[in-house]
Amino acid sequence: MHANVQQVAEGTYLVAGQHTNWVILKDGEDVTLVDTGWPGDRRGVLESLAAVGSSPEAVAAVLITHAHNDHLGSAEYLRATHGTPVYLHAAEVPHARRDFLHQAAIGDVVRNIWRPGVLPWAVRVLRLGATEHLPVTKPEPFPAEGPLDLPGRPVPVHTPGHTDGHCVYHLPGVGAVISGDALVSGHPTSRVRGPQLLHGFFHHEGDRTLDSLDRVGALDGDLLLPGHGELHRGSVRAAAAQARERATGHTGARTN
Numbered sequence: 001m002h003a004n005v006q007q008v009a010e011g012t013y014l015v016a017g018q019h020t021n022w023v024i025l026k027d028g029e030d031v032t033l034v035d036t037g038w039p040g041d042r043r044g045v046l047e048s049l050a051a052v053g054s055s056p057e058a059v060a061a062v063l064i065t066h067a068h069n070d071h072l073g074s075a076e077y078l079r080a081t082h083g084t085p086v087y088l089h090a091a092e093v094p095h096a097r098r099d100f101l102h103q104a105a106i107g108d109v110v111r112n113i114w115r116p117g118v119l120p121w122a123v124r125v126l127r128l129g130a131t132e133h134l135p136v137t138k139p140e141p142f143p144a145e146g147p148l149d150l151p152g153r154p155v156p157v158h159t160p161g162h163t164d165g166h167c168v169y170h171l172p173g174v175g176a177v178i179s180g181d182a183l184v185s186g187h188p189t190s191r192v193r194g195p196q197l198l199h200g201f202f203h204h205e206g207d208r209t210l211d212s213l214d215r216v217g218a219l220d221g222d223l224l225l226p227g228h229g230e231l232h233r234g235s236v237r238a239a240a241a242q243a244r245e246r247a248t249g250h251t252g253a254r255t256n
Helices: 039-051 075-082 089-098 105-110 118-129 206-217 236-248
Strands: 004-011 011-018 021-027 030-034 061-063 086-088 154-156 166-172 176-179 223-226
Touching: 004 223, 011 039, 021 039, 021 223, 030 039, 039 118, 061 075, 075 086, 086 089, 154 206, 206 236, 223 236
Parallel strands: 030 061, 061 086, 176 223
Antiparallel strands: 004 011, 011 021, 021 030, 154 166, 166 176
């Protein structure tokens, strides 16, 4: 595959893989890699690093929004091959080790196969490594609170719900939020485009996912770099509000 690399701000690149995005934050030749796509995206990950003038050896750290296979795909490869540290929220570290798995099971997908787009998506991602066992041998919690001393100076913000330790990454310097699966702008199983939540069966705890939209919306920014879908330009606060409205049927409502 050839990954689609889009520069969205100075030193900030959104990369579209096969149904999943990752982000490269660049300072000189050194980079921070946020998420790593599916296992089947590895060639795309390596090509995207080369496309921005970097290399796997220059990755200062891999940051993971959450430890699902479509975001964790090459994290262990980079750790084992190049000694790259892999950082997550402390609550997500055991998930990355595969002490447990907070991920839609085959049965969840089968029960939702009637939804438009779910069947072709499922067939495609099985080929990309959806059911592979992908533990990170030595995942690490963030080394400090606040901005991380890494290219891009990303600030982790805990947004639980999709998984217990899901994090978004705020980039105050460029006014951007890397939102992982806490807030997306599209998905092969969705018939709408623009800010939205994934279907409920993808989330470990739907209510907490909805609550976490408030944490995303509280972040200053006008660039949303989602785990799925296209770059969204516009107020992150407004994007989170739109996703809530779509999820609940009207602004400010809650669902059980």
